[in-house]
Amino acid sequence: MSGRANGHRSNDSIEELRRENAQLRRELEQSEAERRRIDGERARLERELARVKDELEAARRAGTRQAAPFSKGAPKRRPRRPGRKPGADYGRQGHRRPPPVVHEVYDVPLPPTCLACGGAVDETHVAAQYQEDLPLVQPIVRRFDVHVGRCDACQQRVQGRHPLQTSDALGAAAVQLGPQAVAVAVSLNKQFGLSFGKTATLFRDRFGLTVTRGALVRALHRAAAQAQPTYAALCETVRMSPVVVPDETGWKVAAVLHWLWVFATASTTVYAIRAGRGFADAAAVLGADFAGALSRDGWAPYRQFTQAAHQTCLAHLLRRCRLLQIDHPRARFPARVAAVLRHALTVRDRAAAGTISTHGAAVARGHLIAQLATLLEQPGTIPDVQRFARHLDVEFTAVFSFLFDPRLDATNWRAEQALRPAVITRKVCGGGNRTPRGADTQQVLASVLRTAQQRGLDTADLFGTLLRAPTPIVSPALFPSAPSVN
Numbered sequence: 001m002s003g004r005a006n007g008h009r010s011n012d013s014i015e016e017l018r019r020e021n022a023q024l025r026r027e028l029e030q031s032e033a034e035r036r037r038i039d040g041e042r043a044r045l046e047r048e049l050a051r052v053k054d055e056l057e058a059a060r061r062a063g064t065r066q067a068a069p070f071s072k073g074a075p076k077r078r079p080r081r082p083g084r085k086p087g088a089d090y091g092r093q094g095h096r097r098p099p100p101v102v103h104e105v106y107d108v109p110l111p112p113t114c115l116a117c118g119g120a121v122d123e124t125h126v127a128a129q130y131q132e133d134l135p136l137v138q139p140i141v142r143r144f145d146v147h148v149g150r151c152d153a154c155q156q157r158v159q160g161r162h163p164l165q166t167s168d169a170l171g172a173a174a175v176q177l178g179p180q181a182v183a184v185a186v187s188l189n190k191q192f193g194l195s196f197g198k199t200a201t202l203f204r205d206r207f208g209l210t211v212t213r214g215a216l217v218r219a220l221h222r223a224a225a226q227a228q229p230t231y232a233a234l235c236e237t238v239r240m241s242p243v244v245v246p247d248e249t250g251w252k253v254a255a256v257l258h259w260l261w262v263f264a265t266a267s268t269t270v271y272a273i274r275a276g277r278g279f280a281d282a283a284a285v286l287g288a289d290f291a292g293a294l295s296r297d298g299w300a301p302y303r304q305f306t307q308a309a310h311q312t313c314l315a316h317l318l319r320r321c322r323l324l325q326i327d328h329p330r331a332r333f334p335a336r337v338a339a340v341l342r343h344a345l346t347v348r349d350r351a352a353a354g355t356i357s358t359h360g361a362a363v364a365r366g367h368l369i370a371q372l373a374t375l376l377e378q379p380g381t382i383p384d385v386q387r388f389a390r391h392l393d394v395e396f397t398a399v400f401s402f403l404f405d406p407r408l409d410a411t412n413w414r415a416e417q418a419l420r421p422a423v424i425t426r427k428v429c430g431g432g433n434r435t436p437r438g439a440d441t442q443q444v445l446a447s448v449l450r451t452a453q454q455r456g457l458d459t460a461d462l463f464g465t466l467l468r469a470p471t472p473i474v475s476p477a478l479f480p481s482a483p484s485v486n
Helices: 002-064 179-191 196-207 213-226 228-239 279-286 300-304 314-327 333-353 358-377 383-394 413-428 436-454 459-468
Strands: 148-150 157-159 243-253 256-264 269-274 293-296 309-312
Touching: 179 196, 179 213, 179 413, 179 436, 179 459, 196 213, 213 228, 213 436, 213 459, 228 269, 228 279, 228 436, 243 279, 243 413, 243 436, 256 279, 256 413, 269 279, 269 413, 269 436, 279 300, 309 314, 314 333, 314 383, 333 358, 333 383, 358 383, 413 436, 436 459
Parallel strands: 243 293, 293 309
Antiparallel strands: 148 157, 243 256, 256 269
16 A cells, blocks of 8 residues: 555655756746847847947037038027137227239329219329239240251261250150149149049130140159159158157048058158058168157057157047047046146147256156056956056056157147148049059159158159159259259
């Protein structure tokens, strides 16, 4: 009897265990389903977060883009009058000064009677009014009667060349653009970003000079070929400069992504269009052993110039501080770093103005270095802020270099400004150049134009000299020691 009872109890226990096992399996399946749902929701939220971050970054870039739309958002209902407001705080009243040279003088007598009432008019004084105008421009057409002969000794063809000629071409290529016209076309396209079509229209409508877009393109290629030795000399000048400010931006060559590099000094600027954005591309211009000083942004390849002194751009660091303050308003690290950087700029300005002694500037510099080092020890727990702190730690030795060497700029503004004309050209020309030859022409002519502008030179005379040279030469205007044109 007891055996059968024990058997019943064993069967009941097994059945209970089976039910419990089935219940656990159902709960496990439910847990797995819930886990999969949570994982899917988390993945969806991560994708949504990435999308929102991309949109936020795109909106930020659109707000600071050089060629942003003229109007942003809805207009104000009651906009304030533009310009300075009248009153005691207006400042100096500006006006155009009388021109130093007057080419034409016209006498403007009084009318015989008053135009209002018809009464007699008595003259009280004579006042001067000036009018500055542009002359009507008509093209100058020169014909060169080129004498052609043959050498009695070697039977080689020989022809004469006038100092005003820019080419020896005859026959189908006998009609050419003169050096002044080519110089204007170079400035309009490479300096002011005017397309070849619009340049041709301007030549036709305002100068009476009919030229096709293709002819302008070929003329600029010839100008670049004549300026090639000058470009090489500019690259050598930058390579030997004590301080260089580099930067780079995207550029297309034959619809393929390249990079437009700029290397700027106080008196020289060199552009280089390269296929890459790495150290080798920068070293192709500066040289891998460049031993001067670089005022640059935080792009990592610049740090590979190990023999150079470095100054990282404080404007870029301050911008990152502002963005972090917007994204993470509770984080204290970005605001404290920004305060240290702004204090460093104040010390620089006071040292330049002479309101702080050399010893005082050195003491302030030491305090700033110590403050930044202390901040980097505790950046907080926010990943974006920690990432910024790691970047500052890598750039630490290059943050305050401008306080040690007054020649260094605290920002890379020279390179940023040098890139602006190129950015305009990029928008006009569909992102860059259509051919590698066009890219070479772009970098050569843009470098010569920008450097001439920095040095206050007349680009028309400069290119006129280069174009009239029988063979490519180094520009005597940019390099006075260069050999003159015969």
